[in-house]
Amino acid sequence: MKRKFIDSSTLQTVGYEPQSGTLEIEFKNGKLYQYYEVPELVYRQLLAADSAGKFLNTRIKPMYSFSQIQ
Numbered sequence: 001m002k003r004k005f006i007d008s009s010t011l012q013t014v015g016y017e018p019q020s021g022t023l024e025i026e027f028k029n030g031k032l033y034q035y036y037e038v039p040e041l042v043y044r045q046l047l048a049a050d051s052a053g054k055f056l057n058t059r060i061k062p063m064y065s066f067s068q069i070q
Contacts, residue, residue, distance in 0.1 A: 008052040016043040023064075025056065035066040 001024050003015035008028075015024040016038075023038040023046075042060065049055035 006047070006052055010053040011056065014043075014046065014052070016040065023060070024069075032069050033066050034069055035060055035064045038064050 001015040001017055001022070003013035003024060003026060005012065006014050010028055011025060012028045013026040016022070017024075018040050021037045021039065023035040023043055024032065025035070026032045038060065046052055046055050046060065
């Protein structure tokens with residue numbers, strides 16, 4: 001999945017696959033996670049958020065299943 005760099009103190013890159021709704025997030029510590037069945041609107045809101053880390057912790061982690069892939 002192609003990811004783009006994001007301006008965040010904890011997140012390094014973010015990618016999204018609209019067909020499956022898979023959101024991929026790479027943290028600055030090198031860990032990589034995929035979140036499943038995430039609507040595209042939520043992905044866009046993440047990119048526009050004042051704090052991407054806070055948005056991830058409050059609007060994505062509690063709502064969507066995920067797995068660490070690296």
